[in-house]
Amino acid sequence: MTHLDEGQLHGYLDGQPQDGSTAGRQDVERHLAECAACRARLEEERGVRDRARAILGTAGPTGLTAPPFEAVLERAAQRQASRSRVRPTVALAWAASLALALTVGWYARSLLQTEAWVGGAGEAARAAGAAQGEMRADAIQAAPPARRQLAQGAPARDEPTQPPPEGTREVASTAAPAVQERPLANLAAAEAKVEQDTRLAPVRVTEAPAPSAVPQILLRRQPRAAAPELAEDVWVTVPPAEAERRLGGPLATIPGLPSLGTSVFGTGLSTVTRTIQVLGPGLTIELVQERTAAPMRERAAVPAAAPQAGRALRDEPGLSVTVAWEGFSVTGRALVPADSLRKLLSRLSRP
């Protein structure tokens, strides 16, 4: 046997088996018995080992007593508790991110379609845009400049809805220009929403659009000259038959969708109904129906709406499309692409 190497010597000193290439403890002892040189080296290495151990021994806390094991268990319990608090948050954040992505994507898609529709809506829409002063025709077709303008022009989301100034009231109360103007306004609203959503924390996306914003806006459009009997400022939930009686005509609903109820505001010619129907899980469409004072075709020629009306509508959540139906104007509002909304509104019928 050749001389022992340092590894073997230290392994021997440490009482550790030297498995691997070289022999075990007996072989080492056999060699040591007949090799004085290795015996000398063994003692040398023993000195190194003891010295190293002594050096290390001076450098640390010794004589420690362990705190009770319960301290560990308690800490683990706390960890468990905080983890179970954290996990749903993480899951929610993930879901919120997904919701954000879907929402933004959906809006972006519907914006393109809305623009296309606006582009095809003819001179009235362009005139409306021109009347707004800040939205040029090219801006209608090219989304990014429009978005930039809107980002500057759109009011903050938290800003309370301002009642339209006196001068704009009559414009707002005539439905036809609104029909032409709404896509623009909704484009603005949607654009602004996309702008805002991308800045907001993801959780904000999960907030359902407040439906109460709608009656408020309509309420302010209500004070017409021909509505002296408008006494009560409340929405009343009524059966469909009663809604039709108050409207004096058929109630517009989308067939095949479950209804969450209809409420009525006002009386006589200024009666407004609001019907909520379920499109899917967490997704509703709101139908606001009111009598149109004049045939829709005539209305299309009415001069474009003032910018203030558009600004007020910008606060409306979701997208809305207004159609003429059975002598009424019906505004549908839902967080769905504009073309889907129009398709839904094309199926209006009585309940």
Place this chain on the structure above:
Amino acid sequence: MRVDWAVVYRETYADLVRFLHRKVWDADQAQDLAQETFVRALDHDPENPRAFVFTIAANLARDEARTAIRRKKHLMLIKADSADSRDSRDGGDRGEGPEQVAAVRRALDQLSERDREVLLLWDAGLSYAEIARQTDLKAGAIGTTLARARKKLVEAYARIPQTGPKAQEEQG
């Protein structure tokens, strides 16, 4: 068979704190990391609990060293002022002052990472086989590595005068 972590804790704690102390060089933090080690070990049922504990501890210490190098240095400077009272409170050092600890630390710093790890693990009571598993070295290489590490430590320590910076010259 479930591991009785309470028993492992009692038998391992002191070695573990010592092991951790030589990595983070802070008695309080070493004890904190030792507890943390067991918190993380509780859910597991390893074949060799003692080796398992040291594996966790080594990882914790590594993470800690990565994230807190600057803070550590700062702490050491602060501690140097008040360490006398502190260390005796912390756990009954055998009267060695901070200079002594710093000297050992500097000597250990001269070792290669692998040599140092093997040396500290052995000092913490792990067997060659356990050290081999933890460091990914061959079992037959532990003796050689340990021999080299011990020699370097002794030499490096001997070169450290209680004041001079000469010890910085040689690097393993």
